[in-house]
Amino acid sequence: MAETLLSIRDLSIAYEVGSKDVVAVSGASFDVPQGTIVGLVGESGCGKTTMARALTRVIADNARIDGGAMQFDGQDLAALSERDMNALRWRDISFIPQSAMNSLDPVYRVEYQIIEVLRDRGGMRKAQARARAVELFEMVGIDPGRLRDFPHQFSGGMRQRAAIALALALNPKLVVADEPVTALDVIIQRQILDQLRGLQRELGLSVIMVTHDISVVAYICDRTVVMYAGKVVENCDTATLLNEPLHPYSMGLKNAFPDLQSAGTGVLTPIAGSPPDLIDPPKGCRFAARCPFATDLCRNTEPALTEAAPDHHVACHRASEAAVLRETAKDPATWGAVT
């Protein structure tokens, strides 16, 4: 297996809300091998963005990294000084945001915003940066003639491509993409994902792909980390996750999304109920209230993340029965009304 570029261990992140803490990520661990796309998937509010942003260490004012390590390329991001961290930003770790519209500054031309980062962060001279901007636009498939446009003159897809161009500007080692295609329609989604996949192979990039959409994971990710309510519940290569998931939540997720390649076919079964309160989470398995297979053990004792099979991590008391549970999970009735 490839060398590990990023290794997250026992990472916790909390938001202070009044006098309470919302623990948005709690004790998460996973690895990103060099040159792979790792999906980070889970429902809205499970802590994906929080986790992704922690890698840049640009987090909300009320957010706090509450322990754990982010070993990146030989150094712990969580322990770096602000100065060292800043040196690393964008040169080594870049970010593609969900809404490229709001992430581009409306008052500057797109070219300026690319050149800005090439000059300020890449130390390029102006002419050099100009040429690089053209090259980047060609890479992501936008006519370089549009470089002089303002962001609002771009279509949604173009903005997202521009955001990708921006992210690749300084040849980073790791690109963190936070729902890069969620706002787009399915056809454009596929184009952009294809492009991203192509560039990733060509440049040997490592990518963390945050999404709530399991079909995006299926389409592009080599490995997948499933999160639920701030916890990593399953982590394995994508094929295994899709075919032999060990966690009931992963089984449920699969039923809840259409396939990106064959859009619109099959019945979708959402998982009933909603995730637990992160201010005061339940003491047992966090998924227990919605899990069709929950037992008393589940409700009282939290399952630890363990390597149930080679290179396959899962946090479920009943992981050993997964083969049987998977069969039951295929029946939509299983997910009907769980209270």
Next chain:
Amino acid sequence: MPDTTIKASSGVARIFEAIKLPVGDPFALAGLLIYALFIVTALAAPLIAPYDPTEILYTADYDLASDLLPGQEGHILGTTSLGRDIFSQIVWGARSALLVGFTAAFMVAFIGSVVGLLAGYFGGHVDAVLMRLADVAFGIPFLPFVIVISAFSEPSIWNTVIAMALVLWRDTGRVIRSQVLSLRSRGYVEAARVVGSSDLKIILRHITPNILPLSFLYGSIAIGWAILTEASISFLGFGDPDAISWGFMLQDAFASQALARQAYHWFIPPGLAIILVVSAGFFISRGYENLLFPKLGR
């Protein structure tokens, strides 16, 4: 009959609820307290003021009690060159300020709200005409306008009020109009119409309660404007020489060389009184803003 009284009282209750005095905001609370003090002073002026503000006073030795410093001969803030008690003038000045401030604010908020309501609700030609009128009002330099009006009529504090009513509804009108438009676009006006409510009923029942806090926001700003304007007009000599106002006091001091004679005790207090009352209006309006547009949050 009993039916209507119940309706009326529930209407009043609704209005009070709609006004939403912003007592939760510390700024606004301070403003409301200053207002309370101000109103009490204005109403109880004859009880509080030790002298008639226009009376020319004499000392115990029958000399003119002019230019006394604070504390001398029992005059808290001293006296003017003409021998009038400054503190009493400040107290009575609160009356003029209260009168001008509240009537003008009421007029501005009322006219502005009505214009905004009509323009926003009926749209079309009504809107076009009213908004062009607002454009014209925005083209009129306000203070010069008041000066010209004051020159043509008997000197009176009402000139300020009339001029404000004629011109300053413009800001309130525009804001209320866009608020009404956004209320309309939320669709429940259409819904009420489908059910068969009349225009008047929709305006009174559904729209007015929603714009009242905004009207009050602009009203509380207008109080300050009115007091400042009246002070400016009096200062320029177009005010009513018989009504003691803070602006008149400043004009009196200025014309009597109080600056050159360093009579700070004469011209500082009226200025501070104006600042206090006007900023109270700003504080309250700020409270409303926090209430209405919490994104500004702090």
Next chain:
Amino acid sequence: MSTLKPFLIRTLQLLLVLWAVVTILFLMFRLMPGNPLAAYIDPTFTAEQQEALIRQFGLDKPLWQQYFTYLGNLLQGELGDSFRYRTPVAERILLLLPNTLILTFSSLIVAYTFGILAGAWLAWKRNSRFEAAALPAVLATRAMPEFWLGMVLLAIFSFSLGWFPAGGTRSAGTSYDSLWQLYTSANFLSHLFLPMMTLAIYSQGLPLLLMRSNMLDVMKEDFVTMAKIKGLSPSAVVIRHGARNALLPVMTSFAIAVGYQLQGNVVVESVFSWPGLGRELVNAVAASDYPLAQGAFLMIAIVVITMNLIADLLYTFLDPRISHA
């Protein structure tokens, strides 16, 4: 270009507003009680002389005819003669306009420079104890009567400390070869300082509060977060992306502030005996010199209306979302 049409529409609207204001002005001055010439007519004038005057001013004609004469004259820049000075009003106004504009613009430039910087800084210091003290103080400066502030500055810095002259634009007995020489002389500038500071202190609150609240909003925008994630320097984040965006509406407010400031000038010019349009208006009204009062009012209105238009255009021009639609 697509920006041309709204521009034309706005300009047309401006002309309509101007016409309306001119008409209101006409009616105000014609319909007032009393004879408009009363102040002009010397009691020693004979009846014939009086009638000749009335004819000279066209006051014997019907109102509508007077109105059209008035409009026609205005279009030619003809504002009539001042009663008091017996010289053309237009001449007098053009003589005073520079003084007013210098006072207005210098004070607003100081106010906006300070207000923008202080507003951005206060946004930076949000929730600090400093902010808690500064905000009410700023609001209080907006609550001050401008002329009172002028009086206080005058009493302290002129009468008490003697640092600055008490009024006018230059010391008695000084003369300059050209206006330019006058305006750049230390003498003129020392006269300008106190009235300028008075207006500036009063005006800084608007840009300051606007800048602060815009800044607070902008700093929450995604593109600011992205600038941080890009590792741009704090100054690039705050100034290049934060302040640049927050500035847009503040710049627009500048044009509007010019209009408001002209109104404030009326009182401040009076306090400092600054020979400008505002003081002239006050004096003309007090002396019943109606042609001059009318002319001064009109000039102020023209500047106010033009500035409202410029504010509109500035907004369109400065915001690429509109100018490059």
